[in-house]
Amino acid sequence: MLIRLLRTHLGPYQKPIALLVLLQFLQTCASLYLPTLNADIIDNGVIKGDTGYILSFGALMLAVTVGQMVCNIGAVLYGARTAAAVGRDVRGAVFDRVQSFSARELGQFGAPTLITRTTNDVQQVQMLVLMAFTLMVSAPIMCVGGIVMALGLDVPLSSVLLAVVPVLGISVGLIVRRLRPLFRTMQERLDTVNRVLREQITGNRVIRAFVRDSYEKERFRGANAELTEVSVSTGKLLALMFPIVMTVVNLSSIAVVWFGAHRIDDGDMQIGALTAFLAYLMQIVMSVMMATFMFMMIPRAEVCAERIQEVLDTDTSVVPPAEPVRELRGHGHLELRGAGFRYPGAEEPVLKAIDLLARPGETTAVIGSTGSGKSTLLGLVPRLMDATEGQVLVGGVDVAAVEPALLARTVGLVPQKPYLFAGTVASNLRYGNPDATDEELWHALEVAQAKEFVTGLAEGLDAPIAQGGSNVSGGQRQRLSIARTLVQRPEIYLFDDSFSALDYATDAALRAALTEETREATVVIVAQRVSTIRDADRIVVLDEGRVVGTGRHHELMDDNETYREIVLSQLTEAEAA
Template sequence: MFKLFRYLKPYRASVTVVVLLMFVQSIAQLYLPTLMADIVDIGVADGDTAYILGAGAVMLLVAAGGTLCNVVAGYLSAKSASGFGKIVRGRVFEHVETFSLQEFDTFGTASLITRTTNDITQVQQVLFMMMRMFLSAPLMIVGGIVMAVSKDATLSLVLVAVLPLLVAIIVLVAAKGIPLFTTMQKKLDRLNLVLRENLTGIRVIRAFNRTDHERERYGQANDDLTSTAIRATRIMSTLFPIMLLILNLSIVAIMWFGSIRINNMHMQVGDLIAFTQYAGQIMFSLMMVSMMFMMIPRASASAVRINEVLNTKPSIAETPHAQKVDGAKGVVEFDDVTFSYPGAEQPAVSGVSFRASPGEVTAIIGGTGSGKSTIANLLLRFYDVESGAIRLDGTDIRDIGLESLRSMIGYVPQKAALFSGTVAGNIRFGNEAADGERIERAARTAQAHDFVAEMKDGFEAAVAQGGTNLSGGQKQRLSIARALARQPLIYVFDDSFSALDFKTDAKLREALRSETGEATVLIVAQRVSTIMNADRIVVLDEGRIAGIGTHRELLASCDVYREIVTSQLSEEEIA
C-alpha cells in the first residue's frame, strides 16, 4: 500500500502541515488533564478562586487551540486524500488505456472497473484516517503513558498489565480479518461481472426468458459476498466490545487502587483524576488504532490489486525505435503471419500472406471462426503476431509508432460502438477537426444522412449510451461515417454491412467506391454479394488461406469459396 503513497507528492506541504497540527493537538490533549489536576489539588483544595479561574481560562485556550488544529487538519487531510484518489484513478485509467486486448482479457472489464473505483476508495479512506491518526494515536499512547507514570508510577502497573493484552487482541483479530478482506474484493469483482453481463445482455436474457436464472445467479454472487463480509465484519467488530470492556475494567481498577493510595496519602485526588483521563486517552487511542486495523486489511488488499494493474506492462507497447511514417502510401502486406489467442489450442491464423494496395478493394471471406476479424485486429496491433510480419509500405508495423499507425487507419468494428453525446460528436470522434460539411458528406456516403435529417435535432440529436436509441443498421452506418470523416489511408471494414439490407448495402458500396478511391480498402465480410466485385478476395478456411483472386477466378479454382457462394446465391446470380 505504501507504494501508492508516492502519488501524494503534490500534497507534501499539506501532509506536513497536518502532521504538525496533529502534533500540537495531541500536546494540547495531553496537557489538559494536568491542568485539571492542578485546579483540583491547588485551587479547590486551597479554596483559591483566582487560581481556579486563571487555570480554567488556560484550559479553555488550550482546548480551543486543539480544536482549531483538529478542524484545519481534518480539512487538509480530506483535501489531500481526495486529491490522492483523483491522481491514482487518473493513473490507473491512463495505464489501462495502454493495455492491449490481451491485458483486458486477463483482468476482465468488471475487475478493472472495481479496481478503479471501489479499491481506490478503500485506500483513500485509510489514507485519510492515517493522516489523522499516524502521529496522533502513537503520540497519545506514548505521551499518555509518560504522563500517567509521572502522576503515579505504582498505579501505572495497571496499564502495564492491560496494554500488552490489548495489543495481542488487535494483532490476533487483524490476522484473521486480512484474508477475508482480500477474498471480499475478489467476490466483489464477481458480483460486478454478473451485474454487467445482466445489464449489457438484458435483451437476450428477456428474449430467452432467463430473468429468473439471472436473478438466481446474481443472488448467489450477492449472498457469497455478503456471507464473507459478515464473517469479516463479525471478526473485526469484536474489537470494540472487548476493548470497551477492558477500558471500563481498567478504570475500575485504577479507581480502586487509586483510592487506596489516596487513603494512604501516596496520591492526591487531582492526580487520580488526571491519571484516569490519561488512561482513557490511551485506551481511546488504542481504539482508534484498532479502527485503522479494521480498515487497513481491506485497503491493503485493494492496494495490491491496484498495483497489479499499474505494474502490468502492456504486451504491445511503443518500441524504443518506433518511427512516425511520413508520406505513406498505404500498401499493406501480410507475410507468413501466424497468431494464437492466449490459451487457445490452435492458431487463429496460420501462414497468412497477401498484399493490399491503394486504390484497390481487398476482401476477406470465410466461415465462422476462420480468422477474418483476427486479420483486422492484427493490422491495428490490438494483438501482435507470433511469427511472420505485417508491413506498411515495406516497414514492419511493430517499428511504427502506435499512434502514427492507427492514425492512418479508419476502422469500422464488427459490433458498432457509439458513445453518449450527439450524432455529430460520434462522427467527429474519428476526426476532431472535421467541420460540418465534412461530417455531412461522411453521413451521405454512409447512407446515414436521411435518417439523421429526420431526427428532431438533426446532427445535434442525442445519442444514448451505446447508441441504444438507434437501430443496428443506423449504428453501423454512423460507425462507417465516423471512419469516413477521418479520411485515412487505409479503411478496415470488419463485417460492417451485416445489419444493412441489400439495397442499402449496394448503395453504400457504390458510394464508397468514389469516396475511398485512392485508399487501401480491406473488407471483412460473410456476404458474398458484399465482396464479389472486390479487386482481390482472400478466402480463409480454419485460419489458413484457401485461395486468393477475383470472384470469377475463385469460382473456378477454390472449392471453399465455391461452397460459400452456392450457399448464398442462386444459380442465376452466380452466372
C-alpha cells in the same frame, strides 16, 4: 503492495504531509496537556478554594483547547485534500494503464473487475489514507505521550498499563489476522456481482426473448447471497472488536479507581492526579481504538492495493516504439508477411503465416468460416494486438515502429461491434477528427447512408446518443460508425463485418458510395455476406487461421473449394455465376 503503492503516489505530497504531521503533533500535545491543567486546578484551586487560581488556569485551558481545535481542523483539511489527490492519481494511473492494454490484456482481466479496481478498490485505499492522516498519525503520539504523562503522575499505578496495552494489542491482532482473507473474498465476490449485473443489463433483450427472467434472478440472488455471506462474517468480526476494547477499557478504569483510591487514602496521591490519570488512561485507550479503526481498514485496503498493483504491473503486449517513425513514404500501402498470432498458453495459433497485400485504389476482401481469424487479422493492423510472428507493414514500415498517433491517423477501423459514446451524433462523428465541420459530417453521413435518419431526428447532428448507442438500431449504429471513420479520412479503411446489420438495398447503396469516396484509399473488408465482397479486386480466403486462396470471385469459384462452399451456402449456382 499497499506500502509500495502509497510510497509511489504519496511522494509528490511531502510538504502537505509534513505540515499535517506537525499540526497533528501540536493538537495531540495540547490534548495531553489538558488533563495536567485540570489536575492542577482541582488540587490547587478547587480543594484550596482559590477562585483566582481556577479562573487564570481555566483561561489557559480554554486557550489550549482553541489551539487544539485550530490545529485539528487544519490537519483534517490537509489530510482530506491529500487523500483525495492520492485517490485521483491512483485512478488516473490505473485508467492510463488500462488504456494502453491490448485486446489480450483486456480479455485477461475482463471489464467488470477493471471497473471494480478503478472505482471501489481505489476508494478503499483513499479511505485508508484519509483515516491514516486523521487518526493514525496522532494515535502513536497520544499513546506514547499518555504513557509518559501517566508515569509522571504515579509510577506504581501505571503498572495497570502493562496489562491493558498488551491485551488490547493481542485482541485486535487476532481479529485482524482473520479479516484479511475475508476481505479478499469480499472483493472477488464484488467482482462477480458486478459481472452478473453487467451481463443482465447488457443482455436484457436476450433474457426477455428467451423468458429467462427467473433464471437470471436466481443467478443474481446466488451471487448476491455469496457476497452477503462473506460480508456478514466480516461484520461479525468487526462487531466483536469494539465490545472487547470497551470491556478492557472499563475493567482497567475500575482497577485504576480501586488502586488509586487506596493510594489517595495512604496520602501517596492527590485527587486531581487520579482524575488526570484516568483521563490519560482514556487517551491511551482512545489511541488504541483509533489504531483499531485503521487495523479494520488495512486488510481490505491491502487486498485492494494488490489488485490495483496487479493492473499497474501488467505491461501491455503492444509496446510503443522507442524511436518511432513519424512519416510514411508508401501512403496507403498495407502488407502482411508471414504474420501469425497466438494467445499466451494456447496450443494452436489463431493465425498462421498470413501473406496479404493491399494497395491504394483497391478493395481487398477477407472471407472465411466463423473462427477462422478474420477479425484478429484486422486487429493486427491498428495494433489492437501485435503479431507474435511475421510482420505487418503500413507504408512499408512495420506497425510496431510507427508512432501510435500516426498509425491512428493512417488506419481507420470500423469494428465488428460498433460502439457509440454517450453524447450527440456530432460528438461521435468528430471522435476521429475534432476539427471536422458540419458540412464534412453531413457528407460522411450521406456516404454512409445515414443522412436520412439523422435528418429525421428533431435535433439533427445535436440529437442525443445514449451510452453504447442503445437508443438507435443496430443498422443505424453501423452506419454512424462507418460515418465516424469517413470523417477521419484515413489512408487505409478496415471494415470488420461492418455491413451485417444492413438490408441488401442499403448495403448495395453504401458500397457504391464508398467506392467513390475511397477511390484513392486502401480498403480491406471482412464480411460473411458474399454479395458484399464479390466485386472486390482481391479476395482472401481464410480457413483455420491460414490463407487457402487468393483471387477474384470467378477465379476462386473455379479453383477454391472452401470459397465455393461459402458462396453456395448463400447463393445458387446461377446467382454465383
